[in-house]
Amino acid sequence: MYSYEALPVAEWFRRNRELAGFHNSTRALYQTIRELVENSLDATETYGILPTIYLRVAVEDEQKSWVSVYAEDNGIGIPGNEIPNVFGRVFYSSKYRIKQHRGVFGLGLKMVVLYAQSTTNKPVLVRSATLKSDKIYEYQIMIDTNANSPIILDRREYPNKYRWHGTAVKVVLEGNWLGAKKRIEDYLRRTAIIAPYAEIVFKGPDMDLWLKRRTTKLPPAPKEGLPHPKSVDVDTIKQMLLDSRGMTLLEFLTENFDAVGEGTAKAFLEWAGFNPNAKATALTPEELVRLVEKMKQYEGWRRPRADWLSPVGAELLEIGAKAILGAEAVFAVTRKPESYGGHPFIVEAAVAWGGQIPPSDKPLLLRYANKIPLLYDEGADVARKVVDEFHWDNYKVKFPAPLAVIIHVCSTKIPYASAGKEAIAEVAEIEKEMRLALRDAAKKLRLYLSRKEKEMELFNKYIT
Ligand code: ADP
Ligand code: MG
Known part of the structure; x- marks a missing residue:
């Protein structure tokens, strides 16, 4: 038994x-x-x-x-x-x-x-x-x-x-x-x-x-937001319906969700085959499931807003990396907000060069999620993959090189690979943004390195 x-x-x-x-x-x-x-x-x-x-x-x-x-x-x-x-x-x-x-x-x-x-x-x-x-x-x-x-x-x-x-x-x-x-x-x-x-x-x-504190500037604080229609499941909607007595479907959507104005809500409900004036709480379980399915499929939503996020910003990243890594130069970028599954996210990247960074055969990678440094499980992190696959030779970097890469993802929902919060899982949208962020930062590095090269040439010409 x-x-x-x-x-x-x-x-x-x-x-x-x-x-x-x-x-x-x-x-x-x-x-x-x-x-x-x-x-x-x-x-x-x-x-x-x-x-x-x-x-x-x-x-x-x-x-x-x-x-x-x-x-x-x-x-x-x-x-x-x-x-x-x-x-x-x-x-x-x-x-x-x-x-x-x-x-x-x-x-x-x-x-x-x-x-x-x-x-x-x-x-x-x-x-x-x-x-x-x-x-x-x-x-x-x-x-x-x-x-x-x-x-x-x-x-x-x-x-x-x-x-x-x-x-x-x-x-x-x-x-x-x-x-x-x-x-x-x-x-x-x-x-x-x-x-x-x-x-x-x-x-x-x-x-x-x-x-020590290196600056008294704080990144703008995040605001509190509403869920995006693509990010909710049936249970969440059920919970939300408990507080929505008497609302029509149209009202329910516009009041409770991010990125849904009246026009968008009407267009969606018509497309999905729901009556905008029906009572939201009168949905049958089957209708509820269909509503959620349609909400995920619909392509007409606005993107989730990123006001709920608090990226560090290029300026602070450069201050921090210069001070702590002792780098000769740091180039940072903050990408525009993107989203996956209805969750907004922003990728930031920085490349730090020279100074006290010891030369090595591949870049030192510093990973962050919502400003948390991630130290373990680097092999499982999508950032490691992106950095390893990056074509550094296109950016004038020849290894061994004194190079550190910082990659920061902020989101209302970080897709962690485990509850230990040590690695970011492979999500196509995030991976793509990481690539682009790294490219943007590496371009600035390339410019810096080729200027240095020219200076060296001039210098050599001058002294010989
Ligand atoms: P989580 O951080 O995921 O919410 P925790 O168990 O670490 O979970 O903390 C529970 C709650 O305790 C936090 O949500 C916060 O409200 C409160 N809390 C914890 N530490 C502090 C702190 N140092 N100052 C103020 N509030 C705190
Ligand atoms: Mg905590």
């Missing part, structure tokens, strides 16, 4: 933690830093705050290889009553919105807490205050994996005399510092390249990093 049971969601993630990047004590330490930094950046720059982030890794027990990780930011903070759920309930997030974020799954913090408690049995310590809050809240939290809910071990409130705002988190976990050190350093440096407006201070057992 079989015996059936449901596995609680938090328990499922605890058992399958490698899916979220917590494979072992090296990856887990790296991933912990990553999740905390990403949350801190989301809580600052998205709200027009110049990020300042303090990080500390300390050895707590050498024998057991226990380390503590502390992260503090100057972000918008978390409301006191939300802190337990935010840290203790899997799939609890403020980012399930159509807008570019680093976080997407509502999972990061919970994986950190789950990993910490399952290796050291210690709670997470949180301190937070929202903007203008007159109190600071402090919690100690663990997760009840069976109930997928927080266990609050301690809760305190302090007066917020100096109007501090932000979030500080401390966890103790089994972590291999020596194993993770290099990756953590790479991750933080690469973060500083794409976010030169952030100040990041890191203290580790035998490594200190101070990545």
Whole structure:
């Protein structure tokens, strides 16, 4: 006889933690830093705050290889009553919105807490205050994996005399510092390249990093958007219909979707064979499925808007790459918005040349998705393929060459190859834009290199 049971969601993630990047004590330490930094950046720059982030890794027990990780930011903070759920309930997030974020799954913090408690049995310590809050809240939290809910071990409130705002988190976990050190350093440096407006201070057992703010310019913050008709499925529409009592199909489409004006909606409904004045909630299940099919097939929608995105921009990319890579010259481009499956995206690329970049047989590739540096699974990433297939000889580049390539994709939905968020899957539209972005940047490099060549010729003529 079989015996059936449901596995609680938090328990499922605890058992399958490698899916979220917590494979072992090296990856887990790296991933912990990553999740905390990403949350801190989301809580600052998205709200027009110049990020300042303090990080500390300390050895707590050498024998057991226990380390503590502390992260503090100057972000918008978390409301006191939300802190337990935010840290203790899997799939609890403020980012399930159509807008570019680093976080997407509502999972990061919970994986950190789950990993910490399952290796050291210690709670997470949180301190937070929202903007203008007159109190600071402090919690100690663990997760009840069976109930997928927080266990609050301690809760305190302090007066917020100096109007501090932000979030500080401390966890103790089994972590291999020596194993993770290099990756953590790479991750933080690469973060500083794409976010030169952030100040990041890191203290580790035998490594200190101070990545200074290089500019006070922030990229424009993304706006919150509506879904594009090509991006929704039947379930999503069903959900949307619950809030659309009394609306006609025409109203339903124009109110709830991006890129759908009245004219477009009418043309679509006529083409798809629906009565614009029928009540949206009266659709039969079969009609619903047909509607969604037609919405995907229709060619007449406007493109999804890109206001929900926040690309870094060529200027900031050049500042960041020059400062951190020590390059002689950097050429960056931001392509125009495109879309795949109804999701808007923008590709940015930069080529960095010379200076402190060591010459090598193929370009050093720095991959980014929604401003997150991607360090693992490079072989699975479509960017690697694009860079390898690129005809560098057409652009005056001869290997070995001191060349680094930065490729950044931002989107309301990055097609990650896995929940660990380390590689971008092969999507034809994105691949094409990567190629074009690289071409645009490489053209500028070619111009620069041929100018240099001419200067050298002149110079040689002059001295001989
Ligand atoms: P995600 O980032 O995918 O939403 P997380 O589990 O990492 O999932 O975080 C859950 C939520 O907690 C976030 O959506 C955000 O609202 C809040 N949060 C986490 N870290 C911070 C922080 N440093 N500052 C402000 N809010 C935060
Ligand atoms: Mg997160």
